Amino acid sequence: MAASQQTLRAAVFLGLSVDGRIARPDGDLEWLTSRGAAAGDAGFTPFVESVEAVVMGRRTYEAIASDEHWPYLDRPIHVISTSLAADGDPRITVHRSGEAAIDALQRDGYRRVYVDGGETIRWFLASKLVDELTLSHVPVLIGDGPSLFGPLGEDVHLKHVLTAVLDGGMVQTAYRVRGGPTSPAATYGKREVTTRPVPVEEPSLDALALDPDHSGPQRPVSCSSAEPSPGRSAGHVSII
Numbered sequence: 001m002a003a004s005q006q007t008l009r010a011a012v013f014l015g016l017s018v019d020g021r022i023a024r025p026d027g028d029l030e031w032l033t034s035r036g037a038a039a040g041d042a043g044f045t046p047f048v049e050s051v052e053a054v055v056m057g058r059r060t061y062e063a064i065a066s067d068e069h070w071p072y073l074d075r076p077i078h079v080i081s082t083s084l085a086a087d088g089d090p091r092i093t094v095h096r097s098g099e100a101a102i103d104a105l106q107r108d109g110y111r112r113v114y115v116d117g118g119e120t121i122r123w124f125l126a127s128k129l130v131d132e133l134t135l136s137h138v139p140v141l142i143g144d145g146p147s148l149f150g151p152l153g154e155d156v157h158l159k160h161v162l163t164a165v166l167d168g169g170m171v172q173t174a175y176r177v178r179g180g181p182t183s184p185a186a187t188y189g190k191r192e193v194t195t196r197p198v199p200v201e202e203p204s205l206d207a208l209a210l211d212p213d214h215s216g217p218q219r220p221v222s223c224s225s226a227e228p229s230p231g232r233s234a235g236h237v238s239i240i
């Protein structure tokens with residue numbers, strides 16, 4: 001299907017080290033989860049509420065497969081893999097290529113999906129299917145491990161939307177991909193965008209709603225608060 005006929009849009013929500021790593025070489029994520037805990041839900045739950053399905057790479061699936069509680073609400077999980085058994089896990093649908101995944105998701109009427117996994121995100125970026133990225137940098141350099149960043153074929157131009165500093169020193173920045181169509185739910189579902197200043201105590205990172213008219217750092221944006229996930233603190237937020 002030609003890019004102009006694509007109706008599916010993908011959004012990224014990822015935690016990474018300051019040097020761009022998304023895991024250690026052995027898959028360890030403690031460097032991220034231990035620091036991320038201070039930031040609370042960090043807008044993740046409203047983000048998941050805003051998507052209709054999740055698409056991930058095989059390595060990301062393998063990293064979470066044994067977790068008891070998946071944080072994806074009831075969203076259907078699609079995994080891209082040339083090697084996974086097609087019927088090995090009833091919770092997922094396996095696709096043998098990125099194109100096959102896109103075709104199936106579009107056929108099923110999905111318009112906004114959460115894409116996860118470094119290699120997989122890069123494939124979606126190179127395929128011009130991503131229209132927003134929320135990147136949460138935790139203050140550590142880990143030196144090695146899979147990266148979000150790598151060859152893309154051509155530059156992907158971004159528009160900065162908002163940056164917030166969360167508890168624990170996590171810096172969360174939202175970007176839109178320039179030139180791409182905007183998915184209808186790009187303000188994280190039910191959230192209501194306002195233009196009042198955000199008190200530092202405001203217990204939500206849903207301040208990172210992607211306001212298409214945001215004109216720069218002098219115009220803080222806030223949204224209605226989301227409930228933090230069970231077991232997670234809400235965290236504090238300062239908007240830059």
Ligand SMILES: NC(=O)c1ccc[n+]([C@@H]2O[C@H](COP(=O)([O-])OP(=O)(O)OC[C@H]3O[C@@H](n4cnc5c(N)ncnc54)[C@H](OP(=O)(O)O)[C@@H]3O)[C@@H](O)[C@H]2O)c1
Nearest residue numbers: 015023057058059060063081082083098117118119120146
């Ligand atoms: N920090 C975070 O927020 C975060 C988020 C997600 C994941 N992670 C971590 O990142 C690591 C995984 O990321 P990763 O970049 O190594 O891998 P990944 O993107 O999760 O998975 C890569 C695999 O997915 C399949 N795949 C992806 N795109 C494909 C395509 N277009 N065509 C065919 N197959 C495709 C291939 O599986 P086959 O080899 O089976 O063909 C490929 O080896 C894990 O350690 C995970 O825990 C961290």
